[in-house]
Amino acid sequence: MSSTGSTFAGFPVSRLMQFALVGGAAAALQSGLLWLFVDIGGLYYLLGSVIAIEITIVTQYVVNNAWTFADRANQGDAFLGGLLRTNVVRGSAIPLQTALLYVFVTWGGLGYLLANLCAIVPSGVYRYVLDAKWTWQSVSPEEN
Numbered sequence: 001m002s003s004t005g006s007t008f009a010g011f012p013v014s015r016l017m018q019f020a021l022v023g024g025a026a027a028a029l030q031s032g033l034l035w036l037f038v039d040i041g042g043l044y045y046l047l048g049s050v051i052a053i054e055i056t057i058v059t060q061y062v063v064n065n066a067w068t069f070a071d072r073a074n075q076g077d078a079f080l081g082g083l084l085r086t087n088v089v090r091g092s093a094i095p096l097q098t099a100l101l102y103v104f105v106t107w108g109g110l111g112y113l114l115a116n117l118c119a120i121v122p123s124g125v126y127r128y129v130l131d132a133k134w135t136w137q138s139v140s141p142e143e144n
Helices: 013-040 045-068 077-106 112-135
Strands: none
Touching: 013 045, 013 112, 045 077, 045 112, 077 112
């Protein structure tokens, strides 16, 4: 990824757009899994959410590594190290996302699927910043 493109908050717009597209697809997958776990599997929605989140963590890492951060993709042993780092980053966002999910359902009166989508947005911003800085460590700040 060239560091000469336009940026937003110090991050290349093209990389942000790729990350958002992967995140949007993952949000759809996460919502589908959440529905499956809760409505079909009978799990409590917060437990179903945590399981769905972890599945999408791995999925997003694979896609982001191959596409969004292809210019500095983690390969070989670094792939597993990156997967561990993204699990730390994204795993640390699970309490934020599940707390927001709970608040939106319990106090906001939203259905759990809509509440989950609303909770994904702030945790997605948090995850991008940490993933760009740590999971796919950049050589220079312009490459984030």
